[in-house]
Amino acid sequence: MDLELSDDQVALRDGIASLLAGRFGSDRIRAGxxxxxxxxxxxxxxxxxxxxxxxxxxxxxxFEELGRACVPGPLVAGSLAHGxxxxxxxxxxxxxAGEVAMVEHLDALDRVLVLDDDGIAAVDAAAVDGDxxxxxxxxxxxxxxxxxxxxxxxxxxxxxxxDWRRQGSVLTAAFALxxxxxGTELAVEYAKGREQFDRPIGSFQAIKHLLxxxxxxxxxxxxxxxxxxxxxxxxxxxxxxxxxxxxxxxACEAAIVNGKSxxxxxxxxxxxxxVDVHLYLKRAWVLDTHFGSVEHCSDAIAKSLPxx
Amino acid sequence: xxxxxxxxxEQFRAQLREWLEATLPTLSPEPGREAWPERRTWDTDWxxxxxxxxxxxxxxxxxxxxxxxxxxxxxxxxxxxTRARAPYVGVNFxxxxxxxxxxxxxxxxxxxxxxxxxxxxxxEVWCQGFSEPGAGSDLASLRTRADRDGDDYVLxxxxxxxxxxxxxxxGEFLVRTDPNAPKHKGISWLILPMDTPGIDVRPxxxxxxxxxxxxxxxxxxxxxxxxxVGAENDGWRVTNVxxxxxxGTAFVSxxxxxxxxxxxxxxxxxxxxxxxxxxxxxxxxxGLWALTKRSISQAVRHGAPGAGAMVTKxxxxxxxxxxGELCLRVLDRGALAIDGNELVxxxxxxxxxxxxxxxxxxxxxxxxxxxxxxxxxxx
Numbered sequence: 289m290d291l292e293l294s295d296d297q298v299a300l301r302d303g304i305a306s307l308l309a310g311r312f313g314s315d316r317i318r319a320g321x322x323x324x325x326x327x328x329x330x331x332x333x334x335x336x337x338x339x340x341x342x343x344x345x346x347x348x349x350x351f352e353e354l355g356r357a358c359v360p361g362p363l364v365a366g367s368l369a370h371g372x373x374x375x376x377x378x379x380x381x382x383x384x385a386g387e388v389a390m391v392e393h394l395d396a397l398d399r400v401l402v403l404d405d406d407g408i409a410a411v412d413a414a415a416v417d418g419d420x421x422x423x424x425x426x427x428x429x430x431x432x433x434x435x436x437x438x439x440x441x442x443x444x445x446x447x448x449x450x451d452w453r454r455q456g457s458v459l460t461a462a463f464a465l466x467x468x469x470x471g472t473e474l475a476v477e478y479a480k481g482r483e484q485f486d487r488p489i490g491s492f493q494a495i496k497h498l499l500x501x502x503x504x505x506x507x508x509x510x511x512x513x514x515x516x517x518x519x520x521x522x523x524x525x526x527x528x529x530x531x532x533x534x535x536x537x538x539a540c541e542a543a544i545v546n547g548k549s550x551x552x553x554x555x556x557x558x559x560x561x562x563v564d565v566h567l568y569l570k571r572a573w574v575l576d577t578h579f580g581s582v583e584h585c586s587d588a589i590a591k592s593l594p595x596x
Numbered sequence: 597x598x599x600x601x602x603x604x605x606e607q608f609r610a611q612l613r614e615w616l617e618a619t620l621p622t623l624s625p626e627p628g629r630e631a632w633p634e635r636r637t638w639d640t641d642w643x644x645x646x647x648x649x650x651x652x653x654x655x656x657x658x659x660x661x662x663x664x665x666x667x668x669x670x671x672x673x674x675x676x677x678t679r680a681r682a683p684y685v686g687v688n689f690x691x692x693x694x695x696x697x698x699x700x701x702x703x704x705x706x707x708x709x710x711x712x713x714x715x716x717x718x719x720e721v722w723c724q725g726f727s728e729p730g731a732g733s734d735l736a737s738l739r740t741r742a743d744r745d746g747d748d749y750v751l752x753x754x755x756x757x758x759x760x761x762x763x764x765x766x767g768e769f770l771v772r773t774d775p776n777a778p779k780h781k782g783i784s785w786l787i788l789p790m791d792t793p794g795i796d797v798r799p800x801x802x803x804x805x806x807x808x809x810x811x812x813x814x815x816x817x818x819x820x821x822x823x824x825v826g827a828e829n830d831g832w833r834v835t836n837v838x839x840x841x842x843x844g845t846a847f848v849s850x851x852x853x854x855x856x857x858x859x860x861x862x863x864x865x866x867x868x869x870x871x872x873x874x875x876x877x878x879x880x881x882x883g884l885w886a887l888t889k890r891s892i893s894q895a896v897r898h899g900a901p902g903a904g905a906m907v908t909k910x911x912x913x914x915x916x917x918x919x920g921e922l923c924l925r926v927l928d929r930g931a932l933a934i935d936g937n938e939l940v941x942x943x944x945x946x947x948x949x950x951x952x953x954x955x956x957x958x959x960x961x962x963x964x965x966x967x968x969x970x971x972x973x974x975x
Contacts, residue, residue, distance in 0.1 A: 494965035511887035590875030
């Protein structure tokens with residue numbers, strides 16, 4: 289039993305963190321996702337970790353760092369589809385066939401994965417007809433309203449769809465964990481430097497307690513996410529789906545609540561476009577809609593508990 | 597990262613399970629909640645059984661009669677004993693988990709040999725005399741005086757929140773030996789025999805109506821100077837060394853118990869909104885269970901748990917209160933009579949979680965200053 293990073297995982301984390309710090313700073317992130325960014329991430333091995341022999345717990349470590357840097361783009365879909373689908377791949381997780389879908393990053397995609405209970409289809413992005421939103425909630429996640437999706441090419445059955453949902457949930461939770469962690473770091477840095485009443489605001493208990501709670505949320509979520517990653521590597525152990533839902537609930541909630549708390553700590557600046565905090569909160573809201581929200585995952589956990 | 601336990605840990609688990617299965621049915625029924633002399637007998641009998649089977653002082657080094665178990669084995673032990681609903685550490689709490697470890701770290705050879713074997717065998721019960729009516733969160737402001745008189749200290753003052761004070765043989769007491777020094781620098785740690793003349797123990801009734809805590813009044817109580825542990829006026833540091841014994845296992849029993857309660861309560865929860873809240877509570881407890889395992893992994897690897905151990909108390913106490921509140925709501929008017937209903941009783945008990953052993957507000961100060969590096973509040 290070991291839920292601490294191994295030396296190799298520390299090296300992996302530090303490697304991706306320094307790559308992101310060097311090339312994916314705030315200005316680059318704010319320019320949004322594009323083909324060049326995809327190629328750069330692909331060259332760094334972000335999508336091919338599985339093919340390169342890394343396990344899910346390792347991939348979790350990488351996605352946590354991608355989240356800390358708030359890297360935009362269909363990173364989870366690209367990682368799941370690696371080796372199965374060519375080109376830039378995005379994804380739609382469709383609970384029920386036929387419903388209106390919000391497709392993210394459509395303009396930048398070659399293919400759209402459509403996951404539902406029956407299986408996985410790959411659809412040519414060019415064949416998807418929709419209405420791009422001029423004003424997406426997260427400026428770094430452009431969305432297109434699509435009334436119906438073409439059938440596309442069947443690339444996986446129901447069992448594979450279930451596996452990809454599990455894996456996608458864990459990678460999404462890991463990314464959200466990174467958002468929650470960075471939100472805490474940003475707020476702590478600001479609270480140390482910002483002075484009011486002739487003192488750093490971080491010396492006031494009202495602020496400190498907000499920040500302490502942010503750390504608490506991120507630490508509990510981190511343990512749950514690492515545990516779910518290790519569970520994916522050892523799926524025979526009982527309770528796989530519950531551990532995944534737990535990771536998703538705790539990480540997305542941590543990302544959302546920490547995003548809101550960071551906004552509060554930044555005060556008026558937190559309500560501006562110029563400060564990055566809103567980008568972290570908005571992405572958290574986006575990710576909560578992927579693979580089941582906090583509420584839906586809580587329902588799924590409850591369903592696994594005894595009932596009358 | 598790896599969720600499976602090693603072969604030797606699984607072997608430890610299997611042997612423990614076997615022993616629990618053989619031993620638990622032979623225990624006499626648990627005495628009533630307020631029957632303190634009987635509780636003492638029952639709890640110390642359990643401690644003696646643990647000792648005879650080699651499970652006493654699991655975390656204690658073997659040279660002091662302990663098992664010297666790894667943090668992971670401690671986790672397994674607490675997990676299995678709680679699951680099997682074995683007796684809780686009960687009246688042995690202060691001796692085995694606080695005073696004993698302090699003596700191991702700071703006691704003289706004489707103090708160690710006088711107390712450690714007896715604590716381990718369940719022959720000796722300890723209580724704690726730290727808090728005072730005027731010294732709660734600000735413990736170092738304590739005012740119980742210990743005036744030197746020849747080879748004795750003479751104690752005068754009042755302590756509060758002494759668990760099991762009414763049936764303890766010894767107490768670990770913090771007293772002020774230098775009233776003129778800065779508050780952290782004038783405190784000493786004493787071993788107080790509880791039958792010393794001048795000690796008056798009065799039960800304190802909690803919101804549960806129970807009396808596991810006492811107030812202790814000290815009136816010219818004479819204690820030999822040789823009962824001091826550590827140097828005079830160094831008691832604050834002596835008290836804090838015990839914390840280094842903590843290996844992230846502090847909430848294992850509570851979490852295992854919480855997860856069992858979730859399973860037990862689940863069939864009663866039919867309303868969809870409550871059901872969702874129950875799922876959310878289960879996620880929180882599962883997350884804390886993972887955090888516990890992570891902290892223990894860090895303790896194994898680095899010798900001490902990381903920041904996660906510091907946040908466990910904060911997160912656990914709130915999660916448990918949230919769950920307790922859900923239980924009351926699910927029971928609806930059925931919750932209006934306690935009548936031995938575990939869930940109602942538990943809800944009341946959880947009120948203490950955000951107060952005892954460091955109020956949540958103080959914990960947040962500590963986390964924000966020590967982990968996040970925020971400036972201190974001016975004091």
